[in-house]
Amino acid sequence: MPVSNLYSSNKAIQLDATEPKTLSEQVFNDLKEAIISGDLEQGSKITEDGLAKQYGISRGPLREAIRRLEAIRLLVRIPRAGMRVVTLTTEIMEEIYTVREALEGMSARLAAERMSDDDIASLSELLDKHQDSIDISEGKKYFQREGNLDFHYRIARASQNQWLSDLLSSELYQLLRMARQRSGQTPERPSKAIQEHRRIVEAIEMRDAELAELLMRRHISGSWKIVKELLDEEAAQDKLSEEKL
Amino acid sequence: MPVSNLYSSNKAIQLDATEPKTLSEQVFNDLKEAIISGDLEQGSKITEDGLAKQYGISRGPLREAIRRLEAIRLLVRIPRAGMRVVTLTTEIMEEIYTVREALEGMSARLAAERMSDDDIASLSELLDKHQDSIDISEGKKYFQREGNLDFHYRIARASQNQWLSDLLSSELYQLLRMARQRSGQTPERPSKAIQEHRRIVEAIEMRDAELAELLMRRHISGSWKIVKELLDEEAAQDKLSEEKL
DNA sequence: TAAAACTAGTTTGTTGACAATTTTTACTGA
DNA sequence: TCAGTAAAAATTGTCAACAAACTAGTTTTA
Numbered sequence: 127m128p129v130s131n132l133y134s135s136n137k138a139i140q141l142d143a144t145e146p147k148t149l150s151e152q153v154f155n156d157l158k159e160a161i162i163s164g165d166l167e168q169g170s171k172i173t174e175d176g177l178a179k180q181y182g183i184s185r186g187p188l189r190e191a192i193r194r195l196e197a198i199r200l201l202v203r204i205p206r207a208g209m210r211v212v213t214l215t216t217e218i219m220e221e222i223y224t225v226r227e228a229l230e231g232m233s234a235r236l237a238a239e240r241m242s243d244d245d246i247a248s249l250s251e252l253l254d255k256h257q258d259s260i261d262i263s264e265g266k267k268y269f270q271r272e273g274n275l276d277f278h279y280r281i282a283r284a285s286q287n288q289w290l291s292d293l294l295s296s297e298l299y300q301l302l303r304m305a306r307q308r309s310g311q312t313p314e315r316p317s318k319a320i321q322e323h324r325r326i327v328e329a330i331e332m333r334d335a336e337l338a339e340l341l342m343r344r345h346i347s348g349s350w351k352i353v354k355e356l357l358d359e360e361a362a363q364d365k366l367s368e369e370k371l
Numbered sequence: 372m373p374v375s376n377l378y379s380s381n382k383a384i385q386l387d388a389t390e391p392k393t394l395s396e397q398v399f400n401d402l403k404e405a406i407i408s409g410d411l412e413q414g415s416k417i418t419e420d421g422l423a424k425q426y427g428i429s430r431g432p433l434r435e436a437i438r439r440l441e442a443i444r445l446l447v448r449i450p451r452a453g454m455r456v457v458t459l460t461t462e463i464m465e466e467i468y469t470v471r472e473a474l475e476g477m478s479a480r481l482a483a484e485r486m487s488d489d490d491i492a493s494l495s496e497l498l499d500k501h502q503d504s505i506d507i508s509e510g511k512k513y514f515q516r517e518g519n520l521d522f523h524y525r526i527a528r529a530s531q532n533q534w535l536s537d538l539l540s541s542e543l544y545q546l547l548r549m550a551r552q553r554s555g556q557t558p559e560r561p562s563k564a565i566q567e568h569r570r571i572v573e574a575i576e577m578r579d580a581e582l583a584e585l586l587m588r589r590h591i592s593g594s595w596k597i598v599k600e601l602l603d604e605e606a607a608q609d610k611l612s613e614e615k616l
Numbered sequence: 617t618a619a620a621a622c623t624a625g626t627t628t629g630t631t632g633a634c635a636a637t638t639t640t641t642a643c644t645g646a
Numbered sequence: 647t648c649a650g651t652a653a654a655a656a657t658t659g660t661c662a663a664c665a666a667a668c669t670a671g672t673t674t675t676a
Contacts, residue, residue, distance in 0.1 A: 148628090148629065148630090149629075149630070150629080150630095173656085173657065173658090174657075174658070175656085175657070175658090183630080183631090184630060184631045184632070185631090185632095185658090186431060186434075186629080186630060186631065186632095187629075187630065187631095189431075189435055189658095189659095190434055190435060190438045193435045193438045193439050193442075194438050194439075194441075194442060196439075197438075197439060197442030197443070198442070199534075208657080208658090218534075221532045221533060221534040221535065222534060224477065224481070224532055224534075224535065225474070225477070225532070225534050225535050225538065227477070228473040228474055228476065228477035228535075229470070229473055229474070231473065232469065232470070232472070232473035236469070287466045287469055287470070288466060289444075289463075289466040289467060289469075289470050290466065290469065290470050290473075293470065293538075393658090393659065393660090394659075394660070395659080395660095418626085418627065418628090419627075419628065420626085420627070420628090428660080428661090429660060429661045429662070430628090430629095430661090430662095431659085431660060431661065431662095432659075432660065432661090434628095434629090453627080453628090
């Protein structure tokens with residue numbers, strides 16, 4: 127079974143169920159993808175005219191798309207220094223993980239209270255698949271990246287809180303994907319992560335909201351520690367190779 | 372001393388320190404204020420042309436402003452039914468309070484860890500002023516509204532987490548102000564609220580992050596219970612007067 | 617009578633041009 | 647060589663007109 131088929135679809139992560147109808151939306155999606163995937167480098171400068179020509183549209187709709195990208199923090203506009211793709215510094219990453227800990231903790235709590243038995247069962251199955259895939263060497267990378275997010279995405283939706291799940295999936299998760307893209311980052315040893323995921327699902331199964339929240343928060347703050355180490359290492363290496371020049 | 376001077380400035384709540392430079396920004400601020408203050412009624416339909424004429428600008432900048440208002444959830448666009456001011460239903464309010472509980476809890480935790488002694492002292496003084504003002508009958512309304520938010524705003528900033536404090540002040544608090552505007556809502560008995568605020572500050576003084584978070588979360592979920600009752604009451608009355616017709 | 621099709625009127629989406637501002641470049645004089 | 651300044655280029659902000667899509671009302675037809 128090819129790894130790419132283990133999931134029903136990538137849509138779960140895409141979150142844009144609706145087809146883009148306007149140019150503005152289309153270019154919003156395209157730009158978002160370009161930024162997240164790294165096609166547009168972090169911190170790179172952007173001009174309206176350049177993008178308009180590149181996408182073959184006029185500046186009107188483009189500007190609307192830009193305002194939206196600004197709102198979800200993928201673009202940063204500095205008053206008189208133009209516009210840049212956001213740079214995910216260690217500091218920003220820490221802020222994101224902190225907010226994430228609070229929101230996903232709450233999300234897990236609500237999921238424990240509200241998730242249907244069927245959905246819990248399906249979530250549990252998902253974890254089985256993740257477990258299996260650890261041994262499939264080819265699958266590793268995929269699971270460590272998208273699979274992990276898929277789990278968190280499901281919990282967010284299970285909170286049945288539109289605000290919460292929108293905030294997580296349309297802002298925070300996008301930035302996480304972006305961060306991973308940048309460094310070939312492997313957030314955690316997958317076996318440990320899946321173990322933690324399992325515990326969270328067990329808490330949800332027991333309808334223990336308190337525990338689900340606690341475990342989720344630990345899981346995320348634990349992830350942050352590992353990510354932080356990687357980022358620090360990276361920074362040290364960057365510095366080293368800079369000095370070589 | 373006139374009540375309006377008890378605070379250094381309203382800016383603390385305005386959060387837009389910078390003067391609007393572009394038309395788009397200006398109209399964004401104006402529209403935001405119009406929505407929050409209730410000048411534009413909840414759920415009322417909006418047309419681009421109407422607004423453009425009203426503000427005397429062309430539709431270009433207006434559309435950018437609209438996209439931003441959409442992003443902070445003050446406007447809702449329904450694919451082919453035009454655009455409306457958001458309607459703060461009880462369900463949405465519950466979602467907001469839930470997200471708020473998570474974020475402000477974290478915020479209080481961080482404040483306890485990071486807030487400078489000076490800032491804590493100043494926060495404590497603010498509470499004294501609130502306390503004093505309870506007896507000034509004229510001040511009541513003001514404190515119950517803006518004063519309360521001012522406290523929460525300070526904690527958010529004290530978290531020293533840009534993301535967190537932006538999220539709270541530029542999205543959640545705006546919606547809370549809007550909700551209060553609608554019904555002449557008095558969220559809590561001020562004496563009780565201030566008591567709870569005091570406890571939170573004490574926890575911060577003791578640098579007890581855990582406790583600060585716990586107390587803040589209780590404070591907010593407690594507030595929600597009271598607000599919810601008011602909303603339910605209101606809804607019941609609305610229904611009653613509807614039946615009269 | 618009801619459904620389908622057409623038409624007029626609104627509203628939103630898109631564009632290209634013009635204006636204002638800022639940055640870069642090039643030149644002048646110490 | 648180094649400011650300092652002025653012209654030029656680039657970039658962002660704004661507008662008005664055009665195009666497409668949708669709504670609603672009216673007529674036509676089964």
